[in-house]
Amino acid sequence: MGRTITYSQALNEAMAEEMRRDASVFVIGEDVRVSPFGQTAGLVNEFGEERVLNTPIAENAITGAAMGAALQGMRPVLELMFMDFTMLAMDQLCNNLGQWRYITGGQYSIPLTIRTACGGGMRMGYGHSQCLESQLIQAPGLIIVEPSTPYDAKGLLKAAIRSDDPVIVVESKKLIFGGVEGEVPDEDYTIPFGEAVVRKEGKDATVVALGFMCYEALGAAQELAGEDIDIEVIDLRSIVPMDKDTIFGSVEKTGRLITVEEGRIRGGVGAEISALAAGEYHGLLEAPVQRVAAPMVPIAVSPALEDLYLPNKDSIVRAVKRTL
Amino acid sequence: MSVDNEILKELYRRMILVRFMEEAHDRLLREGKFQLMGHFGTGQEAVSIGVTGPLRREDILFGTHRGVGEFIGKGMSPRDIWFEYMGKKEGLCHGKGGVHLCDRANNIPGLVATLGSDFSISVGTALASKMKKTEQVTLYYVGEGTCNQADAHPSMCMAALWKLPVVFAVCTNQFCELSYMCEHYPTQDVAPRAAAYDIPYNIVDGQDVETTYEATRTAVEHARAGNGPYLVEYKTFRMSTHFSGDPGGYVNPADLEEWKGKDPIELCRKKILERGILGEDEDREFRGGIQAEVDEAVSAAFAGTDPSVEDLFKDVYSREGVI
Numbered sequence: 001m002g003r004t005i006t007y008s009q010a011l012n013e014a015m016a017e018e019m020r021r022d023a024s025v026f027v028i029g030e031d032v033r034v035s036p037f038g039q040t041a042g043l044v045n046e047f048g049e050e051r052v053l054n055t056p057i058a059e060n061a062i063t064g065a066a067m068g069a070a071l072q073g074m075r076p077v078l079e080l081m082f083m084d085f086t087m088l089a090m091d092q093l094c095n096n097l098g099q100w101r102y103i104t105g106g107q108y109s110i111p112l113t114i115r116t117a118c119g120g121g122m123r124m125g126y127g128h129s130q131c132l133e134s135q136l137i138q139a140p141g142l143i144i145v146e147p148s149t150p151y152d153a154k155g156l157l158k159a160a161i162r163s164d165d166p167v168i169v170v171e172s173k174k175l176i177f178g179g180v181e182g183e184v185p186d187e188d189y190t191i192p193f194g195e196a197v198v199r200k201e202g203k204d205a206t207v208v209a210l211g212f213m214c215y216e217a218l219g220a221a222q223e224l225a226g227e228d229i230d231i232e233v234i235d236l237r238s239i240v241p242m243d244k245d246t247i248f249g250s251v252e253k254t255g256r257l258i259t260v261e262e263g264r265i266r267g268g269v270g271a272e273i274s275a276l277a278a279g280e281y282h283g284l285l286e287a288p289v290q291r292v293a294a295p296m297v298p299i300a301v302s303p304a305l306e307d308l309y310l311p312n313k314d315s316i317v318r319a320v321k322r323t324l
Numbered sequence: 325m326s327v328d329n330e331i332l333k334e335l336y337r338r339m340i341l342v343r344f345m346e347e348a349h350d351r352l353l354r355e356g357k358f359q360l361m362g363h364f365g366t367g368q369e370a371v372s373i374g375v376t377g378p379l380r381r382e383d384i385l386f387g388t389h390r391g392v393g394e395f396i397g398k399g400m401s402p403r404d405i406w407f408e409y410m411g412k413k414e415g416l417c418h419g420k421g422g423v424h425l426c427d428r429a430n431n432i433p434g435l436v437a438t439l440g441s442d443f444s445i446s447v448g449t450a451l452a453s454k455m456k457k458t459e460q461v462t463l464y465y466v467g468e469g470t471c472n473q474a475d476a477h478p479s480m481c482m483a484a485l486w487k488l489p490v491v492f493a494v495c496t497n498q499f500c501e502l503s504y505m506c507e508h509y510p511t512q513d514v515a516p517r518a519a520a521y522d523i524p525y526n527i528v529d530g531q532d533v534e535t536t537y538e539a540t541r542t543a544v545e546h547a548r549a550g551n552g553p554y555l556v557e558y559k560t561f562r563m564s565t566h567f568s569g570d571p572g573g574y575v576n577p578a579d580l581e582e583w584k585g586k587d588p589i590e591l592c593r594k595k596i597l598e599r600g601i602l603g604e605d606e607d608r609e610f611r612g613g614i615q616a617e618v619d620e621a622v623s624a625a626f627a628g629t630d631p632s633v634e635d636l637f638k639d640v641y642s643r644e645g646v647i
Contacts, residue, residue, distance in 0.1 A: 026455065050455065056485070058478030061444035065482055068448020071433045072384070074455060095438050096445070104426040104434045105417035106639035140647075141640050164642035194646070241646045 002183040007175040010150035010184060011039045011115070014157035015077055017188070019047050022075060025161055026051040028066050029079030037117060037176050040079065059088035063114070067097055067166075070112040075161055083118035083170065084127045087135070097166045098141025112167075113160040118146075119173045119212055119262055120310055125301040131263035131294070133170060133210070133239055137272065143193050144239040146170040146211040150182035152237055155191030162190065172212040194241035198250070202232035205256035205320050208247055210236045210269055213260045213292075213311060220316035231258075231320055239269055247273065248281045255286030256323040260316055265293035290319040327534050329601050335377055335533045336592045336601075339369040340611055342393045343589060344618045345402060346564075349409070352622070353568050360409050360422055365391035367563035368497050370588030373397045374536025375465055375493040375558070378544045384431045384449045384462040386442045388495075389423055390562075394465050399430040402621035412628030419631045420639075431460075440466070440473025447479045450488035450553075461547045462490045463540075468514045468557075469500030476517075480553070484521040487552035491543045492518070494555065495530065497562035502574055515557035523553050530560030531586045534595075561586070 005013065019025045026047075027040055033054050035041040044052040055062040059080055066078040080086050086093060093114075101109050120129035136144055143165055147153040153171070160167035199214060200221050209217040214235045221231050232250050236242070251257050257277050259270030270291040277289050292311045299309055327335070346364045353362060365372060372393025376385060379398060387394040392405055408415030408425060416427050426434040433449065436442045446464035453460040470476075471494060483490050494515065500508040518525040524546070528539040536558055543554035561583040565572055596602050602610055640647055 053486075056478050056481055058444075058475070058481075061447075061475045061478035061482070064441060064444025064475065064479075065448035065451060068433075068445035068450070069452040069455070070448070071445070072449050072452030072456070074452045091438050091441055092444075096436060096441055100434060101642065102639050103417060103421045103424055104428075105415070105420050107416065107426055107428040108433055109642050143641075143646065165646075 002185045004181050004183050005150050007150050007153050007180050007182070008038045010154040010182075011157055011171065012041065012043070013184070014154045014161070015040065016043060016046065018158055018161040019043070019051060024073060025075045025077065026053065027077045027079070028053040028055060028062065030055055030057055030062070030081055032079055036081070037173070039115065039171070039176065059085050060091055063089040063092040063097070066112055067092060067110055070110045071108055075111045075113070077113045077115065077161060080114060080116040082128050083116045083132050084130050086116055086132060090135070093136065093142070094139040098139045101141060101165070109164040110166045111164050113157070113163070113169060114166070115157070115169045115171060117171045117173045117176060120299055120306055121174050122177065123301055123303055123306060126298040129299045129306075131211070131261065133261070134263050134268045136168060137240055137269065141166065142240060143167040144170065145193060145237060146172070146239060147237060148172065148175065148211050148214040148235055150180070151184050152191060154184050155189050156237070159190035159193065170211065174212045194238045194243050196237055196243035196246040197235045198232060198246065199235050200231070200233040202230040202254070204229050204254060205231045205258060205323050206234060206247070206250040206254045207231050207258045207260060207316065207320065208234045208236055208273060209260040210239070211262065213262055216311065216313045217260050217316055219313035220320065223313065223317055224320060229320065229324065236269075244276060248277075248284060251277065251281060251284045255284065257285065258290045258292060258316065258319045258323060260292040260311060262311060263293060264296055265291055266296050268293050287323040290322050292316050292319045327537055329599060331377070331537070332534065332592070332595065333601050335373055335537060336589070336596055337610070337614065338373045338396055339533065339589050339592060340614050341402065341618070342369045342373065342391065342396050344615055345392045345396065345405065348618050348622055350568060358410060362568035363389045363391065363566065364564035364568070365393050365562065367583060367587060368495060368530060368560040369393055370533040370536050370592070371495045371530045371558040371560050372465070374533045375463060375540045377537045378541035379461070379463055382431060382458070382460050383544070384433060384446070384453075384460060386446045386462070386464045387425070387432065387435055388465060388467055389435070390467065395425050395427070395432065398432055400425065400427050400432065402618055403624055406621045406625035407628050410625045410628060411630070412625060413631045413635065414628045418635055439470040440475050443473065443475045443479040444482070446490055447482050447488060450483065450490035451486060453489055454486065459548055460489065461544050463493055463544070464490060465493045465495065467500070468494055468496040468505055469508060471514045471517070472508060480518060480521045480523060483553040484523050487550070489547040489550070490553045491540070491547050492553065492555040493540065494557040495560060496557055497560050499562045499566065501566045502570060504574070513557060515555055518555040523555050525555040525557065527557045527559065530558035531588045531591055533588060533592050
C-alpha cells in the first residue's frame with residue numbers, strides 16, 4: 001500500500017519520522033519553525049522549539065554550529081534556504097565539513113544533513129535562483145544528492161539523516177512550489193547513495209538528467225517519440241557518489257550521451273560526466289557528447305530573459321538530434 | 325590570587341613542557357631535520373596553560389596554531405603531538421592532521437586551518453552538550469587577530485541567545501600575524517564586544533598563571549552552572565615571530581626587552597621556589613625530566629612509520645567505495 005503526497009510533504013515526513021526514531025536528530029536553520037516554503041512546517045508543534053531551532057541569518061556560522069553539534073554525536077538537519085546562500089557557507093562546506101573526518105584520521109565523523117533549495121523559474125533573479133551543484137563537487141568528503149520525486153526525496157533525506165558522513169540534499173524549488181505529487185510506501189525505507197534510476201527506457205540515445213530537469217527530459221522523450229526517436233532517460237539522483245554503471249551501461253546500448261542540468265555549463269556536472277565519457281568510457285561513444293545546461297550569464301528577473309536562460313524540453317530535443 | 329601548591333606545580337610543569345616542545349621544534353627546523361612550519365607561543369604559556377587548567381577531560385577544547393600550549397594543557401602527550409607533527413602513521417590523525425591536532429580521548433575535536441571557522445563550531449559543540457544535558461563546557465581558545473573574523477559575531481550571538489556552556493578565551497598577544505594589534509583594532513581590548521551580546525567578560529593579566537587559571541575557572545564554572553557563555557581576555561605578549569622564518573623586523577626592540585622581564589615561566593618559578601614547592605636543585609632536576617620527555621618523544625616520532633598509499637584514500641568517508 002502506498003500514499004500519494006507532495007514533494008514538500010515527503011521531505012517533511014522524512015524529517016518527522018527520523019526525529020521520532022532518533023532523539024539526536026534535530027532541525028536547525030533560518031525560519032524553520034514557520035518554514036517559508038513548507039518543508040519543515042509543523043515540526044515545531046510535535047517536537048518543540050528545542051528540536052526545531054531558528055537561527056540568526058548567518059549561513060557560515062550556522063553551518064559551523066550544526067557541524068559542531070554533529071561532532072558531538074547529534075544529527076542536525078540544517079536548512080540553507082536557497083542554494084545561492086550555500087556560497088556564504090563555503091568555508092565550512094568545502095574547507096571543513098567534508099575534510100574533517102580525513103584530517104582527524106577518522107576520529108570524528110560528521111553526521112550532518114544540509115538541505116537547500118535550488119533552481120529558477122520563480123522570477124527571483126540572480127541570487128535566489130541558481131543551481132550551484134558544481135561549486136560543491138570539488139570538495140572531498142561530501143555526499144551530494146538531488147531527488148526529483150516525492151519517493152526519492154523522502155528516501156534520500158532519510159538516508160542522509162542516518163548517514164555518518166555529511167550529506168547535501170539539493171531540493172528543487174519548482175518541485176516544492178509546483179506541488180508535484182508521487183507515491184510513497186507506508187513502511188520505512190531509505191534509498192542508497194550512488195544509485196541512478198532509469199525513468200524511461202530507450203535505445204537511441206542516453207539522456208542523464210539532474211533534479212527538475214528529469215521532467216524536461218521526459219517531455220523531450222515524449223516529443224521525440226513522435227519522430228520515432230527512442231531515448232533513455234536516467235535520473236542521476238546522486239551526484240556524489242555517481243552511478244557510473246547505470247550511466248555507461250546505458251551508453252553502451254545507445255552509443256550516445258546527453259547530459260542535462262539546470263546549473264551553468266562551465267565546469268558543471270555535465271562536464272564531469274563528459275570527462276568520464278571521453279576518458280574511461282571513450283570506446284562506447286558513436287557521437288560527441290552533448291551538454292544541455294545554462295549559459296554563463298547571470299539570471300535575470302525578466303521572465304523573457306529567464307526563460308531564455310533555463311534549459312528545457314526544446315533544448316534537450318535539439319541536443320539529442322545533434323547526436324543522431 | 326593563589327592556587328593550591330600541587331596545582332601550581334602541575335601548571336609550572338606544563339608551561340615548561342610547552343616551552344621545551346616549541347624550542348625542540350624550532351631547533352629541528354633550524355637543523356633542517358623536518359619541515360612543519362612553527363607558529364610559536366613563546367611568552368604566552370601562562371595563557372594557554374592557565375585556560376586549559378580548570379577543564380575536565382570531558383570538556384571540549386578548540387585551540388589555535390600558536391604552539392602546543394593548550395593541547396598539552398588539555399592532556400595531549402608529547403609523543404602524540406610529535407608523531408602527528410612528523411606526519412607519521414602512529415599519530416592520532418595518522419599524520420593527516422599535522423599541526424591540526426585532534427585527540428578524541430581528550431575531547432579535542434580538531435583544529436581548523438581557516439582562522440575563526442571554529443568560532444561557530446565551538447558554539448555547536450556547546451549546543452550539543454546543552455541538548456544532551458551533559459555537564460560539558462566548550463572552551464574556545466582564540467587570538468585577538470582571529471576575533472575580527474565575521475563569524476565571531478553570530479557565534480557570540482547564538483551562544484548568548486541559546487545560553488550555551490561555552491567560554492571564549494581570547495589570548496591578546498599584541499600581534500595579529502605580522503602586525504601590531506593597533507593596526508587591526510581601533511580599541512585596546514577585544515572583550516567589550518561581548519557586552520553587545522550580554523555576555524559577561526573579564527580582562528586579566530596573561531603572564532601570571534595563577535591569574536589566568538582562576539579567571540578561567542570562574543568562567544568555566546559560570547558556563548557549567550547553566551548561566552551561558554563567558555568571555556575572558558588575557559593580556560600577554562608574543563615573544564616569537566608569527567611563523568618560523570617570517571621576515572621579522574616588525575617588533576619594537578624596546579617591547580621585547582620590556583616583556584622579557586615578564587616571562588611567565590620565570591614568574592611561576594619564583595613562586596615555586598618562594599613557596600618551597602621545589603628547591604633550586606629539585607627544580608633543575610624537574611626541568612631535566614621534562615626535557616628528557618620531550619627528547620624521547622622526538623626520537624620516537626623520528627622512528628615512526630610513514631603512511632602508505634592505502635592511507636591516502638582512507639577515512640574520506642565512513643564507508644568504502646564512495647570516492
